[in-house]
Amino acid sequence: MYLMQFLVLAAFLFCVGVYGVLVRKNAVLVLMSIELILNSVNINLVALGVYRGYDQAIVGQVFSLFVIAVAAAEVGIGLAIVLLIYRNRASIDLSEVDLMKG
Amino acid sequence: MNWFDDWALTLAVFLPMVGVAVLALIPRANEDLHKLVALVTSGATLAVGVGILTRFDYSRSRMPQFEVDRGWIDVINSRYHVFVDGISLPLLALSMLITVLCVIYSWNHFPEPHNPKAFLILMLVLETGMNGTFVAEDLILFFVFFELVLLPMYFMIGVWGGENRQYASIKFFLYTLFGSALMILSFLALFFLAPNTAGQNTFDIPELVAAGASIPRSTQILIFAGLFMGFAIKVPMFPFHTWLPDAHTEAPTVGSVILAAVLLKLGTYGFIRIALPILPEAAEAWAPWIGGLAVIGIIYGALGCLAQRDMKRLIAFSSVAHMGYVMLGISTLTDYGVNAAVFGMVAHGLITGMLFFLAGSIHERYHTRELARLGGILKQAPHLGWILGFCAFASLGLPGLAGFWGEFPAILSAYSPAEALDEGLFRIYMVVAAIGTVLAAGYLLWMFQRTAFGLPKEEFSDAHIHDVHGPEWIAWTPLLVLIVVLGIFPNLLFGITDDAVGVVTQAFARVGG
């Protein structure tokens, strides 16, 4: 097995996730795309860990675990925000959310 | 006191952040407590600064002192390497002092929309950034601190600024960020092209100083260009100065003071600390251009001043002119010049900082900064008026006051620049710079006459104008005293810087030296 194949798969997932983040209007779908991105990172961490030997493989796994934990937190908060937006605007269409316009 | 020697600089840099953390925890409504905490924090930082000043070994000012060198980001071999020497010490002290004085000055007049909590937090974050930049000896560390000051200043201008604050803050931010982008590219190039003696790539400044000369000349020139853009925009040098008047005009008083007194020095300090010693050949190639832009800046800034109707904008333009002298000094690549530059930095910090304080106080009293509407300040607030006059004279380089020692030695040094430079060219610069002093007298005295002499204009003739009050006296007295003391005893500063400057300029042979 080549290291490349894992990394390219991860890169692919990452880019698909990026596409989703950029294109999706529905906030929940955006969050899902973010999960894709996070998972691609996890693959990278684990694959590169293996590449650097056993000890580093463990470290890579630990980091992946942390990422998973953070992802869980992020989804929780993210969905809460989505709910709040929905409650205030009766829509979660992100193209209508432009509070950052100066 | 070994403990102090190890921790002094870290304390000096991060103590304000402790204050920030404390401030963040205090409810917003509790304003007095906020002020107190900010004062105590900045005061404690200043106390650390005083400690450094007393423990500093002045006989070895060329040597790194209070050095700390620990691993930071091992992957790119970037280290937490900080120390002070004769060049950074005065600037570090200046930045600490100015912050305390700004906190005191703000005591009773926070600009709209008030919110002391956020304002003071920004000020302390600024202090961390400024102190950090002056002690950092690792390019990445330097860059982090260098950029750290951007954000608080951006918010200070953008939130507490004048009418046109959005435009000014964005311009300030983008302009400087643009420069930093090129600067970091140069840093990376240095990282890759100048490995240290152990063959490792490094961001460590002293190591780069030793290794920099090995870079081929043409590459050096390119790298220097990137550094030049980053630093010159910060200074700001003509023609990269246009962010400055806008930022100064719109910034709240304290913001202007810090901007003028310390932030501008980050650029010139960068030249002295990084660009010159690491890339000596490129510095020689660039120096005529830098000198030329510097003297253009001197004349140009002065002309800009003469055309102003707004007092604060006038002072801002005068900064362009004064930093021109500093850059002229640097561009000569001589001891005299760089000494003058460091002195000029400190003097400009004290004097222009003071002038911005005054402009702020005048604005607060008259609600206008238009020269045409002001007048007769001496009648209504004599102390304020005379302090303004004093600072105007200090700013125009009157001997016996600090401004002179930034100006005259710079002119002097241009007569005999480093050997690699064209003497004739620099002598022309010298004469032009000397003519700049006349223009400086012109605009400053013109401003002083318009605002302070004569009788108050009708609209203000009945207004009750407070003379200088408590916090203002406390904030201003140290600056005024320093302006006089440094003016009469320049060795207080030259004595510290001279030796250290020798390290910077040793790469450049001087004619007859």
Next chain:
Amino acid sequence: MSGANVAFGVLAAVMAVSAIRVVTTKNVVHAALYLVLVLAGVAGIFILLAAEFLAIVQILVYIGAIVVLFLFGIMLTRAPIGRAPDLDNDQRAIGAVVAMFLFGVLGWILYDGFGDTQLQLRDVGRSGDVGASIFSTFVVPFEVISVLLLAALVGAVVIARRD
């Protein structure tokens, strides 16, 4: 062509198709289900990389918790359960260009960097070692993560609370 390679090929194909469906499908619920496929595929990849503990956690946390959370989110926001025509905004082209550009850059960099690096799997990662590592070397980050989770918990409650 070893078994592992075959497995990787199958998994990768499934994941790629599913991932693309996640970001293109017109049905929100379908998107969630495709996401499950991708996540499961990731778990499979973990197994291929000898990280069994991680694979199990992946299935438990992601498929068991997060996807369920998503489904709840879909329901609570009354998203259209069936096909909806306007799930995408008007910058599909930009998004595609950016994504493909990124993929190109990343692919090229990866090829440049690791073009022919073989992966040697000597040992299966033991869960015990992972645990030991977490509670020795990474104990501080671990604590921080736990605080983060708590904060997220509290934050989610505060944000979503109806008052």
Next chain:
Amino acid sequence: MVLQNIWVIPAITASSFVLILLFGRRLPNKGAEFGLMALTMTFALASIGAAQWVGRPADLEVEPASTIKSAEAHDEEGGDEDHGNKSDKGHAGEGAKEHAGEGAKEHAEEQDEGGHGAEGTVAEAGEGDEDHGGGHEAEPIRRPVDRRWAWFQTGDVKVQAGTHADGLAMAMLFVVSLISLLVHVFSFSYMHGDERFTHYYAALSLFTTGMFVLVTASNTLQALFGWELMGLCSFMLIGHWWDRDGNKNSSAALKAFFTTRTGDVGLLVGISILFFAAGQTFDIETTNRAALTGQIGSGVLLAAAAALLVAVIGKSAQFPLHTWLPDAMAGPTPVSALIHAATMVVAGVYLVARLYGVFWVAFDIGGGGINPVAVVGAVTILIAAALAFVQADIKKVLAYSTVSQLGFMIMALGVGAWTAGIFHLFTHAFFKACLFLGAGSISHSGSHHSFDMVKDMGGLKDKMPWTFRTFLVATAALAGVPPLAGFWSKDEILLGAGKNGYGLFMVVGLIGAFMTAAYMTRCVYLTFFGEPRGAAAHHHPHESPPLIVVPLQVLAVLSVFAGLLNAPFFGELFGKWTSNSTVLGAGIAHHEFSLVAAALSIAVAFGGIATGYAYYWKGFRVGSLRHDRGPTGMLYRLLVRKYYLDDLYEGFIVRGIREPVARAAYWTNQKVIDAVVNGAGIAARGIARFVYEIIDQRGIDAAVNGAGIASSETGGLLRYIQTGRVQQYAALMLGAAGVFALALALL
């Protein structure tokens, strides 16, 4: 010894300044007591110092420059090098030393112990520069007293602060402290009740300090300190009544500072050049020595001298930068006295005298040819004297007179008559101060604060007897009536010019002297004689109080006797006391008193007075006697038959001078030179506005804003980008990150 400690003198006045500023307002006399006390002390010290200087043995032999050049360099190995602290040793460099190849540091330090080393290297007096009359004897002079302190260090140069006490410095100290003391006394009464009385006294103290610093300076940098300090104080004092008459007073203050500052460009440049040319030292003696020994290349020296001359022109109000001085009359009258008599304007003269070696060599003053210094002085004499005829304001007459007299001093230095120039400075201080204070006294008690001779004065002779008498004495001294002070000094200048081969300049001097006598006669006539007019008629003029009159009397007495100090019958003491190594090293010729020259100068003085007297006397009588007569026998007939000569004079000379020449000069002054100064200001503003509005705001700034402006005009590209929508930002960010990654990868 006062001489070693003359630093005390500026220190006293400086502390007086600080004390007045801090405590002045709370004291019964509003701070004046500090000023008076300080000046009394400094005057006492200066007198003692001068006496000690006179009593000092003359044991230093000096040979002219040519021999210095030829003498071999004997490098003295210094013993203990104590960096100049507290060392009271003779001054170095009398010996012929060429510090070839020596670093500047050693050079500076050697100053301290050169004294004892000097004797060893004195070469035998060789062939002097004999081209220009007189010849030079190597007569021993007094050793100057130097003292140095470490000041600051930059680069490899340690700069030392120090004092340099020699005859020139002591004479100046004496004059300055005396005049300043009298001005302080005078002001106490004159400024009584002024709302900024305290401030006024503080500024006076600081002003005097500035002059003291300049006079005692041992290096150019210190001199620059004093020089600029005076600029500052003149600004404060000329603009003292900044709240009156709109912007007139403050504009005058501004103009004074600005004009002198323009000259200071030359000073900055000149000092810089000399610093490097003299081997990286600011020390004045070393610089002079380097210039005299030919250590400095002629081109460099010429540039330095030319630059310094610009400074002198600005500060000493020489043509064409003299326009600020008459405007400076906006300040209180005692200040005018101080500025004109003892400080500020004479600073330029002093600078030339101090750095005489530089000027001497650079302009080849010994060569007898036309040189810029002399030309500037000569032109100024005539221009200013002509202007003095058409003034109605008594202070402006005196101001132009000062300009003209400064022209004499500068010209004297320019023609090589060093002692004469300095001596004229010395005597001029007394009678010019007397005249100005007299004018102050008149306005205070006689003309109700007016200075207009034509409208508000006349017939004050009997009302103010003491003012009149003292004014008359001072006028006579200024006009050059023997044996009053002005006669001796002016005569020496003319003599020097004539004997040194500057015949043309002697003629100019004679004309100038003639004009001086004439316009001063007019001034006295209009003020004290004739019918009282305006305020003098309606406001009950009376004699001024004692505090005003006493200084006048003191000055009048000095105006009578000061000239005797250098009179030939009394041994020309002043010249011996002040002569210093710079001057003797330059090989200045000394000339015996000449009866012919004296007679000429007396004739000119009396001629001027008589002419003026006749003309103005006639001016108040019937105009039927206007007949042209030939210019022959003018003097005699003037004295005997006033009428005809009056006509002749009026038709031919005075009108000639008064109408076209003076008017043209005045017109030029106001419309050309002043206009150039003003125009330069306006043009600078114009250019500034252009630069600011067109180039800065539309050009460079526009380039910066370019993207924004262009986009807002063509469809709002930037606004489109700033939509506030996160996803667009994200697209940008990721795209940029990709680009950056690509860039990094390619690097």
